[in-house]
Amino acid sequence: MITEISYFLLLLALAASLMQTVLPLAGYWRGQGSLMQWASPMQLIGSGAVILAFGGLIQAFVLSDFSLALVAQHSHSMKPMIYKISGVWGNHEGSLLLWVVVLGIYGAVFAWCRNPMVEKSLILMVHGGISAAFLGFALFTSNPFAKLAYPPEEGLGLNPVLQDIGLALHPPMLYLGYVGLAMAFACAVAGLIQGRIDQDWARRIRPWVLVAWSCLTTGIVLGSWWAYYELGWGGWWFWDPVENASLMPWFVATALLHSVIMVEKRGCAQSWAVLLAILGFSLSLIGTFIVRSGLLTSVHSFAADPSRGVYILGILVLAIGLPLVLYMINGPKLQSRQSIAVFSREAALIINNFLLLSATAVVLLGTFYPLGLEMVNGAKISVGPPFFDSTVLPIMAFGVLGMVTGSVLAWKRGWRGVARRVLLLAAIAGVAAILVGVGLGYREVAPLASLGLVVWLLVGIGADIYSRLHSAQRLAQGLPQLGMWLGHLGIALLMMGALGEAIGQSETIVRARAGDTIPLGDETLKFTEVKTVRVDNYVSLQVTLELYDASGQQIATLIPSRRHYPAERQETTEAAIRSTLLGDHYAVLGDGDPDAGFTLRLYYKPLLPWLWIGGVVMVLGGLVSLVMRRNKP
Amino acid sequence: MRLRFALPLLLFLVLVAVSGLALYQTSHGKRDPQQLPSVLLNKPVPTVEIPLLQQGGSVFSLAEYRGQTVLVNFFASWCLPCRLEMPLLGSLANEGIPIIGIAYKDRAADTEQFLAEFGNPFHAIGVDTDGRIGLEWGAYGIPETFLVDQSGLVQWRHAGVVDQAVLETIRPMLP
Structure with a gap:
């Protein structure tokens, strides 16, 4: 019964979204405010209906209602409750519904906020169009409430690799980011329709961009963290198409974040900001849906179905094509007549945008090039990490150089007296760090350059903070910069973590039995016991490894394990990780038996935890900017 | 402008x-987006020594098959599509083509039960409990099948179920 009601609610939401699109558009065309005012109530009705329907689906998973095809395929009565719930979005249909739900939540919050009526209705009009397209997609090609004529006794379960808290949270965070960009997109399209992109527009769009950017960052970091501790390969970024799909909107959102500030503070770069807002959401759409269309394949992808692909391509053509046509027609009206000095913050921000967009283009090329090549000559290739490492990383290096330069330069007038000193100090520190690196015997260019850049960035931010905050009356002027400093500091810490791992990682592979002692540099590892533990829906084989430092003091116990899930007949490895601020000890249990011994892979990854700390600091920067927004221009 | x-x-x-x-x-x-090229094409097979399922953990070498065209099939008892291709692999084995099975991330008892239930077309069965061999071969998901020629070079790779249509495409490469 609940499922029938939920299905009906989705139909209702589709009808409401269509009204939400048609009525304001007709009202705007004919100059009738009364028609436009329908947008907000329609949004609230649609959002409410979608959220209730999603609740219905969650209930079906919680109660293990195997008469629903989706539940029968993806759930199991033996599964812990939290993973029954996360199973709702661990599949194509459910995750699509989650996407629409997040869209509904953003729309409802926006409808609730105070905004000028015409702008608000036009923005909701665009938002309603997106909702309608995806509700239609869900209902007509991927109905989550499809029934089975003969319900099975038991479900087929969820892939145990996916039974993990990191993965339970990763998609919702990512969707909050992707869909948040929909709000910025709707603002941009509404602005283009009216032909007006001004400082009010920038102030309206900025909180949405900040929210979307923070969520996107959180989602990407969570996904990377999951790959690091769950996949058991010790890597944290694989340049997989799905990872790239989330990285591209992040680059564009970062560029948008910076250019919206330009529109707000200086009234320049309007057409650029509009284009970025359109691109950001377009890439989110491509990212979310291209992997479901059967065009590209990836380890992460859901089952592909070409008939869905046609529908998806249709949505993409409308959702991206129409705004770009509008941009072609109305974009030239948005030209600013402000001149920009070579050494000014505006110029630095434009260079930042250019670099971020280049990085996006390179990733896009690497992701789509195999497809293009295949269309031309039928060859199948895949573009791997070496391509991305050698193209994206140098672009990012220039970006890091600019992060200090841009933040010390002032708007309009360019050089502040103190800017030269900050830059000089940071440059000297960076070069000194490289020389120390060379002195220590490192000869490879990439790690040395990264080392120099990390130090340059850390010293640059520190000196910038000092120069702005060393007297009390400047404190008030400096505080609005706090978000930026945190954001940039996060990047520096993240780079530090990546660098530590890249140059200092050590790997040991041994075969050992209980009672063996394994030397690891100065430290030793004692293999003390093997045991089998039964937990709700799996059996865990655990080995206990005691870690001793050079003086013979025990500093940690590592318990790597392998899990066997009888319902899914599948094995997963659980790495044991001991994190300190200095680095991670990472142990993975391979195969073997108590008599012949087990294969153990042991890593030490210096500074790696700073990767995650950096991610958290970046997100904090986004949130601080959101809270400390200045209301007056 | x-x-x-x-x-x-x-x-x-x-x-x-x-x-x-x-x-x-x-x-x-x-x-077919499932049809992925292997980076190993025309290259020697990556893992030569593979631990055997039976005979208490001894290893066998793919080098023993030099001079013969062999199929290497990654499978597992928990993989539902793997069941579908067992009969076809069986008929290939009856034609005298050696097929080597590699049980991917599977437990020995489960593998044996699977073979008892769905037939055993394999000339030899290796085990890849922790997925390392799969990683070296670039296995994408299973079932996955590689064709290794007489000089030990990978000639073809297919991700997904081997059915009659797939078989026709590799027919020319088989003896």
Whole structure:
């Protein structure tokens, strides 16, 4: 019964979204405010209906209602409750519904906020169009409430690799980011329709961009963290198409974040900001849906179905094509007549945008090039990490150089007296760090350059903070910069973590039995016991490894394990990780038996935890900017 | 001047054209996104020594099969599509083509039960409990099948179920 009601609610939401699109558009065309005012109530009705329907689906998973095809395929009565719930979005249909739900939540919050009526209705009009397209997609090609004529006794379960808290949270965070960009997109399209992109527009769009950017960052970091501790390969970024799909909107959102500030503070770069807002959401759409269309394949992808692909391509053509046509027609009206000095913050921000967009283009090329090549000559290739490492990383290096330069330069007038000193100090520190690196015997260019850049960035931010905050009356002027400093500091810490791992990682592979002692540099590892533990829906084989430092003091116990899930007949490895601020000890249990011994892979990854700390600091920067927004221009 | 503003649209249209073409070919059966090239094509097989399922953990060597064309099939008892291709692999084995099975991330007891239930077409069965061999071979998901020629070079790779249509495509490569 609940499922029938939920299905009906989705139909209702589709009808409401269509009204939400048609009525304001007709009202705007004919100059009738009364028609436009329908947008907000329609949004609230649609959002409410979608959220209730999603609740219905969650209930079906919680109660293990195997008469629903989706539940029968993806759930199991033996599964812990939290993973029954996360199973709702661990599949194509459910995750699509989650996407629409997040869209509904953003729309409802926006409808609730105070905004000028015409702008608000036009923005909701665009938002309603997106909702309608995806509700239609869900209902007509991927109905989550499809029934089975003969319900099975038991479900087929969820892939145990996916039974993990990191993965339970990763998609919702990512969707909050992707869909948040929909709000910025709707603002941009509404602005283009009216032909007006001004400082009010920038102030309206900025909180949405900040929210979307923070969520996107959180989602990407969570996904990377999951790959690091769950996949058991010790890597944290694989340049997989799905990872790239989330990285591209992040680059564009970062560029948008910076250019919206330009529109707000200086009234320049309007057409650029509009284009970025359109691109950001377009890439989110491509990212979310291209992997479901059967065009590209990836380890992460859901089952592909070409008939869905046609529908998806249709949505993409409308959702991206129409705004770009509008941009072609109305974009030239948005030209600013402000001149920009070579050494000014505006110029630095434009260079930042250019670099971020280049990085996006390179990733896009690497992701789509195999497809293009295949269309031309039928060859199948895949573009791997070496391509991305050698193209994206140098672009990012220039970006890091600019992060200090841009933040010390002032708007309009360019050089502040103190800017030269900050830059000089940071440059000297960076070069000194490289020389120390060379002195220590490192000869490879990439790690040395990264080392120099990390130090340059850390010293640059520190000196910038000092120069702005060393007297009390400047404190008030400096505080609005706090978000930026945190954001940039996060990047520096993240780079530090990546660098530590890249140059200092050590790997040991041994075969050992209980009672063996394994030397690891100065430290030793004692293999003390093997045991089998039964937990709700799996059996865990655990080995206990005691870690001793050079003086013979025990500093940690590592318990790597392998899990066997009888319902899914599948094995997963659980790495044991001991994190300190200095680095991670990472142990993975391979195969073997108590008599012949087990294969153990042991890593030490210096500074790696700073990767995650950096991610958290970046997100904090986004949130601080959101809270400390200045209301007056 | 206008061109600058039309550029994003033009680039997007190119992307749409490529995607549309690919999609058209996919839906008309001319293109299979599951069909992935192997980086190993025309290269020697990566793992030569593979631990055996039976005989208490001893290893066998793919080098023993030099001079013969062999199929290497990654499978597992927990993999439902793997069941579908067992009969076809069985008929291939009856034709005298040696097929080597590699039980991917599976427990020995489960593998044996699976073979008892769905037939055992394999000349030898290796185990890859922790997925390392799969990683070295670049296995994408299972079932996955590689064709290794007489000189030990990988000639072909297929991700997904081997059915009659797939078999026809590799027929010329088989003795």
